[in-house]
Amino acid sequence: MRYLRGFLVVLLFWYALALLVSGPIIPYPHVVFAHLLKAILSANIYLHLLFSLYRILTGTMLALLVAIPAGLAIGRVKRLDRVLSPTLYLLYPLPKIAFLPVFMVLFGIGDLSKIILIAVIIFFPATLTIRDGVKEMPFQYLELAQAYHLTSRQVLTDIIWPSILPRIFSSLRITVGISLSVLFVSETYAATYGLGYTIMNNWVMANYVGMYAGIVLLSLLGLLLYIVIDKVEQLVIPAQAR
Amino acid sequence: MLTICDAQVCYGAHSAFSHFSLNAKRGEMISIVGKSGCGKTSLLYAIAGLIPLSQGSSTIGGGSTNCSLMFQQDRLLPWKKVEENVMLGLGPESREYAQSLLALVGLGHRKNSYPSQLSGGERQRVALARSLVRKPGLLLLDEPFASLDEQTRERLQEEIKRYVKQHGITLLLVTHSIKEAVFMGERIIVMTPQGLSYETTNPYHEYEDIRSNTDAFSLEKELRLQLGGFQ
Numbered sequence: 021m022r023y024l025r026g027f028l029v030v031l032l033f034w035y036a037l038a039l040l041v042s043g044p045i046i047p048y049p050h051v052v053f054a055h056l057l058k059a060i061l062s063a064n065i066y067l068h069l070l071f072s073l074y075r076i077l078t079g080t081m082l083a084l085l086v087a088i089p090a091g092l093a094i095g096r097v098k099r100l101d102r103v104l105s106p107t108l109y110l111l112y113p114l115p116k117i118a119f120l121p122v123f124m125v126l127f128g129i130g131d132l133s134k135i136i137l138i139a140v141i142i143f144f145p146a147t148l149t150i151r152d153g154v155k156e157m158p159f160q161y162l163e164l165a166q167a168y169h170l171t172s173r174q175v176l177t178d179i180i181w182p183s184i185l186p187r188i189f190s191s192l193r194i195t196v197g198i199s200l201s202v203l204f205v206s207e208t209y210a211a212t213y214g215l216g217y218t219i220m221n222n223w224v225m226a227n228y229v230g231m232y233a234g235i236v237l238l239s240l241l242g243l244l245l246y247i248v249i250d251k252v253e254q255l256v257i258p259a260q261a262r
Numbered sequence: 263m264l265t266i267c268d269a270q271v272c273y274g275a276h277s278a279f280s281h282f283s284l285n286a287k288r289g290e291m292i293s294i295v296g297k298s299g300c301g302k303t304s305l306l307y308a309i310a311g312l313i314p315l316s317q318g319s320s321t322i323g324g325g326s327t328n329c330s331l332m333f334q335q336d337r338l339l340p341w342k343k344v345e346e347n348v349m350l351g352l353g354p355e356s357r358e359y360a361q362s363l364l365a366l367v368g369l370g371h372r373k374n375s376y377p378s379q380l381s382g383g384e385r386q387r388v389a390l391a392r393s394l395v396r397k398p399g400l401l402l403l404d405e406p407f408a409s410l411d412e413q414t415r416e417r418l419q420e421e422i423k424r425y426v427k428q429h430g431i432t433l434l435l436v437t438h439s440i441k442e443a444v445f446m447g448e449r450i451i452v453m454t455p456q457g458l459s460y461e462t463t464n465p466y467h468e469y470e471d472i473r474s475n476t477d478a479f480s481l482e483k484e485l486r487l488q489l490g491g492f493q
Contacts (some may be wrong), residue, residue: 042402160337167310167331168396178350182341260376261341 025244047229056233056251065237066129071213072241073229075131075206076199080192086139087146092180094147095154096109105151117205129210137206138199145198146191153187186262189253198247200238215241263288264400269318271304278304280317281457288323288399289430291423293447296487297345300453301328302436306331306402309434323399332406338377338388342442345373348392356395363391367421383414390422401426403435407442416473419445423456436479440485445472450481452488460488 031049038046061064092110094101120137127133157180165175207216215238222230263286270280273388279301280453288293296302309320310331310403322329338347348360367387369380377385385405393401407415423446426433435446436453443450448467452460462485466478 160333160335161339163307163312164333164339165338165351166312167333168351168392169327172349178342179339182339185341257341258376260378262378 052232055229068218072215079135083142084141091147091150095151116141134206141202142195149191153184157183192249201240263323267318268321272316273314279455281363291433292449293435293443294451295443296453306404325400329394329400330396331402332393335405336385360395400432440482
């Protein structure tokens, strides 16, 4: 229901803008949705969607696989924090997209370079969010662990991990938006599949309706990912357990 | 059971307490009463091994794992159910005992609830079960009833007193409440930052009506005087 309301607001703005501009560069929403429906029925859009989804999911997984242990270690070990946090701050603002050519040379022009680009971009905010989660963990819980003689393994599984789990979900939510926009850029180069590719391809061919259909699909993909993250979080961390 | 020799805890240049010595026999129930800031909590934390002693020594019979500390706040982990909180750090073999302790504190039916679904008194009871499930020889209580209403506080005090006596556990309770010290301790110690300033046995400890016994009031009066308060 709340998604429908958001959708209506966007639609209203879109109509107003289309009316104001009244040219092919901003087509009316209903024309775009008709085109999208046709594309969905004719099944040629699924491959693009699947490729984009695959790149985003593997990129995110790869980033988390490194960011979770890195964030944990930096948050827990003061000496690592002193060395690595400034390093992260230094590298975080670099426009990683500018290194896409480097990634292409290193990892080929196929999927791998796109996935690694997404992973590298997500890695920074995810690591910092997890690091902060570990640092802000109430020391009372660590005292408790010490008083009850928990092993370091139990401290990790019973105390640190559950207390940073909500942080992992919020870092996922933060990075979904970033990863979608990165995905778009990476798919405009040396790609034959993917939503970014369809959007740019239609743009080059001055097929604005098709271009907007691709943009709408990208936004729907983002919405879907947000919904999935929220649902999984509710499953993993019940409301009473917060 | 517990031997403390000339102990001191410092935080940087600030000394929390110093020159504290104590000998506790097995099964003895000792109340330590003192004003806020006299180093009571630091003393318990040092005995439990959470903070190091700057000077002196503290030895627990049966080793450091033979003691269990119950904190001022319940410190239940919000992401664990009641039963899992009680069994923190223990294997499935202690499940049965955990359940029997939860039943003892009247929360057998809440074992699958989360801490957020419990009242303050119930949470403190879970914390009590958690400190007892390890079968400690020495139980350290750090004003665990301070945040509870009077009825709940008195019931919990009675439950703990009965359990500790039954199982021959050595009890060390720190509190700022004179009434609590008199109710719980067979030996009562007044603590200051410079160490132990007064010590007395409590002849009324076994009395059923200790809370309203007028003879016990004289002991309370003496303690109040020793703490520097009004008679």
